[in-house]
Structures are given as structure tokens and as C-alpha cells.
Amino acid sequence: MVGSCPPVAIIALTRGKPMLQFGMMLKTLGVPMTDQNESYILDDQVGFLLRLAYQRHIALFMEQMTGGLTPPQFSTLYRLREAVEPISQNALGRLVGMDAATTKGVVARLLSRDLIRVEKDGGDRRRYTLFITDAGRQLLDAVMADVKGISEATLEPLAPQERAQFLALLKRLI
Amino acid sequence: MVGSCPPVAIIALTRGKPMLQFGMMLKTLGVPMTDQNESYILDDQVGFLLRLAYQRHIALFMEQMTGGLTPPQFSTLYRLREAVEPISQNALGRLVGMDAATTKGVVARLLSRDLIRVEKDGGDRRRYTLFITDAGRQLLDAVMADVKGISEATLEPLAPQERAQFLALLKRLI
DNA sequence: GAAATATTGTTTGTATGCAAATGATTTTGC
DNA sequence: GCAAAATCATTTGCATACAAACAATATTTC
Numbered sequence: 396m397v398g399s400c401p402p403v404a405i406i407a408l409t410r411g412k413p414m415l416q417f418g419m420m421l422k423t424l425g426v427p428m429t430d431q432n433e434s435y436i437l438d439d440q441v442g443f444l445l446r447l448a449y450q451r452h453i454a455l456f457m458e459q460m461t462g463g464l465t466p467p468q469f470s471t472l473y474r475l476r477e478a479v480e481p482i483s484q485n486a487l488g489r490l491v492g493m494d495a496a497t498t499k500g501v502v503a504r505l506l507s508r509d510l511i512r513v514e515k516d517g518g519d520r521r522r523y524t525l526f527i528t529d530a531g532r533q534l535l536d537a538v539m540a541d542v543k544g545i546s547e548a549t550l551e552p553l554a555p556q557e558r559a560q561f562l563a564l565l566k567r568l569i
Numbered sequence: 570m571v572g573s574c575p576p577v578a579i580i581a582l583t584r585g586k587p588m589l590q591f592g593m594m595l596k597t598l599g600v601p602m603t604d605q606n607e608s609y610i611l612d613d614q615v616g617f618l619l620r621l622a623y624q625r626h627i628a629l630f631m632e633q634m635t636g637g638l639t640p641p642q643f644s645t646l647y648r649l650r651e652a653v654e655p656i657s658q659n660a661l662g663r664l665v666g667m668d669a670a671t672t673k674g675v676v677a678r679l680l681s682r683d684l685i686r687v688e689k690d691g692g693d694r695r696r697y698t699l700f701i702t703d704a705g706r707q708l709l710d711a712v713m714a715d716v717k718g719i720s721e722a723t724l725e726p727l728a729p730q731e732r733a734q735f736l737a738l739l740k741r742l743i
Numbered sequence: 744g745a746a747a748t749a750t751t752g753t754t755t756g757t758a759t760g761c762a763a764a765t766g767a768t769t770t771t772g773c
Numbered sequence: 774g775c776a777a778a779a780t781c782a783t784t785t786g787c788a789t790a791c792a793a794a795c796a797a798t799a800t801t802t803c
């Protein structure tokens with residue numbers, strides 16, 4: 396099942412803004428007012444919408460991903476295969492937009508499934524260099540169709556031209 | 570400090586796609602190929618971008634929010650004040666796009682700060698009806714300027730017209 | 744070359760977020 | 774009216790995610 400809390404239909408449900416009438420009244424009466432309760436509609440705020448959109452994407456991802464990978468796990472594995480030169484754990488995490496603490500957990504789970512492996516760096520004794528395994532490559536190959544479908548499904552409500560437009564704008568917000 | 574992992578500058582860093590050349594070679598040679606490794610650029614995928622954009626928003630939120638509220642906590646408190654009729658914990662959570670388990674924690678933290686209070690529902694003995702307290706209303710009033718600035722800051726890279734465009738598209742992805 | 748600084752990886756604590764299971768209660772279907 | 778289904782709230786387990794602190798090692802600065 397997708398989820399127990401469909402945000403879409405419910406969001407527009409309780410849009411009543413009881414404070415607004417009060418605000419108008421104050422304004423009409425010439426009473427000093429902060430004006431801060433007006434013109435703030437939660438359903439129109441970027442952060443609120445980004446959270447819901449990302450949640451929907453994750454739901455689609457977990458539905459359609461057959462390889463048992465989460466979005467960060469897939470991104471990490473994919474980035475590791477892309478890497479031309481040996482890469483450390485922290486550096487890989489940064490390429491995926493994760494901090495060191497988060498990366499630690501993601502890498503541990505990929506390691507436990509033997510999708511990646513570690514080697515001690517000879518030059519820098521702090522570093523563990525990461526490598527993707529054959530099993531990791533095979534899993535990636537196997538799920539590429541899934542992840543393409545997931546991107547498709549996430550953008551499905553938009554027309555092709557709108558998708559490109561949306562992605563272009565979204566990139567600039569990062 | 571904003572965060573220890575600036576995704577922006579780093580993302581475009583390791584774009585090398587070693588597999589592509591191999592794919593091209595196979596194609597040229599007429600070897601059957603799955604074509605699944607081609608044309609997938611992680612930095613162009615909605616889910617990847619949504620995650621990073623939401624992370625950036627959260628960083629801005631925690632920087633500029635003076636009231637010690639997280640995004641879900643603010644949304645929950647704001648929605649509770651909006652509510653015209655008495656509302657149960659689960660119902661409030663759904664209005665904010667949170668499942669019951671998540672809502673439990675958020676509500677607990679708002680309760681511990683006395684920003685909301687509970688009453689046992691007389692009619693339905695399973696329900697706890699939630700109410701915002703005076704302290705909760707005061708805090709909301711106090712942070713409205715913050716959250717408006719946060720929305721502004723999140724959309725700052727876009728021109729005014731682009732912001733409206735982006736929000737319209739984003740809404741359709743929920 | 745020694746001191747200051749930075750980086751790598753780890754750990755702990757806190758906060759979402761979902762799945763799945765549970766018990767209590769209410770509503771629905773017949 | 775009664776069994777089945779749904780709902781409310783809770784709990785447990787797992788997976789991001791960030792802040793802050795830490796030890797070990799490298800690099801920079803002078």
C-alpha cells in the first residue's frame with residue numbers, strides 16, 4: 396500500500412483562516428497590527444510542499460524498487476560505480492549529499508550486503524577506500540529499469556515540457 | 570554554520586561516466602545491450618534533487634527559526650491553530666502529512682513545551698482532542714516573520730515569476 | 744620541526760519518517 | 774443485534790539526517 400496518510404486530498408480541507416477576520420477588523424479599526432498572520436498559507440509554502448513531494452517520491456521508490464535499496468543507498472552505490480578514482484567514505488557521502496554520520500550508516504548497510512567493500516588506504520592511515528563489488532554492479536544493472544520508472548512515476552503528473560522546466564528550477568534551489 | 574556537506578559545488582564534480590564509452594562501443598559493434606546504463610544522470614533525477622532541495626530548506630529553517638521549532642513541529646502547531654473544530658491527534662497529523670507514529674512524537678514534543686494541550690474526547694473514548702495553548706499562539710505570532718523569511722530564502726535563487734511557476738508545478742507532484 | 748589547524752572516521756543524542764503489529768473502541772454491513 | 778471492518782492511539786524496529794564531541798592522523802604555518 397502507498398501510505399496511510401494521503402496528503403493531497405486532505406490538505407485543502409481545513410483552509411479556514413479564522414484569524415484573518417480578526418486581523419481585518421483590527422486593520423479597519425486602525426489598531427496597530429503585526430500583519431504577520433495574514434497572507435501565510437501553509438499549503439503554498441515551499442518547504443511544506445518539498446517535504447510532501449519528497450515523501451511521495453520515497454513511497455513510489457519503495458514500491459517500485461525491486462532491489463531492496465533505499466534512495467540514499469542507491470545513490471551511494473551509483474556514485475561509487477561512477478567514481479573514476481579511489482574514493483574515501485566521507486568523500487563518497489559528500490557526493491551524495493550526506494554528512495559523515497549518515498554516510499556511516501548507509502555504507503554499513505551496503506557493506507553488510509556485500510555490494511561494496513573497503514580497503515585500508517596505504518597513503519593516509521585515516522582513510523578507508525571504498526570499492527563496488529561485482530554483486531553491487533549486478534544489482535545496479537538489475538535495478539536501472541526500476542529507478543528510471545520511479546523518476547517517470549514521480550514526474551507523471553507533469554507534461555514532458557513541464558518536467559524539464561520543473562527540473563531546471565529545482566536544480567537552482569540546491 | 571550551514572552544514573558540513575555543501576552538495577551544490579560538489580555534485581558536478583564526478584560526472585565522468587566510464588560505462589558510457591563501453592556502451593557506445595557495444596552499440597557500434599552491434600552487440601545486444603540492455604541500454605540501461607545509458608542516459609541516467611543522477612544529478613538530473615527528481616528524487617535526488619528533491620532530497621537535496623529539502624535538505625537545503627531544512628538547513629535554512631533551523632538557521633533562521635528563532636522559536637526552536639522544527640518544520641513538522643511548526644506545521645503541526647500552525648495547522649492546529651487553523652483548525653475550526655476540535656481535532657484528534659491522528660487527524661491533525663494527516664493534515665500535516667505525517668503518519669500516526671510520526672505524529673505521536675511531534676505532538677509529544679509540543680506538549681512538553683506546553684504549546685498544545687490534550688483533552689479526552691467525551692464522545693469517542695479512543696480520541697484525545699488537541700488544543701493550542703496561549704503560549705502556542707504567542708510562539709506562532711512570534712515566529713511568523715521567521716517562517717516567511719525562510720520561504721523567501723529557500724526560493725531566493727529564483728526570480729519572482731519563476732517562484733510562482735515552480736510552486737505551481739511542485740504542488741502538482743503531491 | 745613544532746604548534747596550530749584541518750580532515751577522516753566514529754559515537755551519541757535527538758528528530759523525522761515508514762512498516763507492521765497491537766489493543767481499545769467505534770462504525771459498518773448484513 | 775452481531776460479526777466484520779475501520780479507526781484511534783501506541784509501540785517496536787529500522788533508516789535517514791543533523792549537531793556536537795572525540796581520537797587519530799595529515800597538513801599548514803611559522
